[in-house]
Amino acid sequence: MLLRVDTGSALPLGDQIAAQVRRAIADGEAAPGERLPAARALAQSLGVNLHTVLRGYRQLRDEGLIELRRGRGAVVLAGTPARARLLEHVRSLVDQARSLGLTEDEVVGLVRDNLRESRA
Template identity: 80%
Template structure:
């Protein structure tokens, strides 16, 4: 798996790392059960701080895509390709909505409409 980050981007580096992993999982480049590169090695190869990589990995853990274990590293969880694709689509939706100037309430309203109406 090839990681790239753009230091000039407005997207934080940790999020760029997380997005790269999400795409790799969604595209089937990384399979469930496969280990991600060790955070220290990845930080060195990208020329970023170790904590930047760890922030990206922690975000993926919080999203339920990977498991972090001391001594074992970051491992992709089973059933994640579909979830990773969905997360990428959600991030794309949010980005496009911001570019259009939509408020959070407007975006949530659109999602509720897409789900078949609001639920009380």
Template identity: 70%
Template sequence: MLFRVDPTSTVPLGDQIAACVRRSVARGEVAPGERLPAARALADSLGVNVHTVLRGYQQLREEGLIELRRGRGAVVTGGVPPHRARLLERVREVAADARELGMTEEELLELVRGALRAG
């Protein structure tokens, strides 16, 4: 799996790291049970703080995409199908776009509700 971050981006580095994993899961490039790089090793290779990597990994754990196991590190779960990973990534992109446009949470939710009603 290839991790890339853009330090000049307005997207936080931890979010960029999480997005790399989401994309890899969505594309089927990583399989359930596969281990992600150790946080310290990934931080060193990307030139970021280890806590930045851990924030990205924590997001993925909260989304159910990975498990964080003491002594084993971060492991991709089998419980999230690739299409859900794709959807999570697209939702995050939409949320980032909405923030850039200065939209409130309620404005964005109303747009999503409207789209769901329209079918």
């Protein structure tokens, strides 16, 4: 898996790393059970601080996509490709809603209404 960061981007570097790993999981490039690059080695190859990589990895852990274990590193969890694709859609929805000037309550209301409609 080849990761890159764009230092000129407004998106924080840790978020860029998380987004690229998330995409690799969604596309099946990073399979369940696969170990991600060691944080220290990835930081060195990208020319970023170790904590930047760890921030991205923690974000993925909090999203339920990877497991972080001392000594084992970061491992992609089972059943995550579908979850990663859904998270990509959610992030896209949020970006589009922001560009339209919608408030958080408006976006949550739209999602809630669509969830209710799908139950009927």
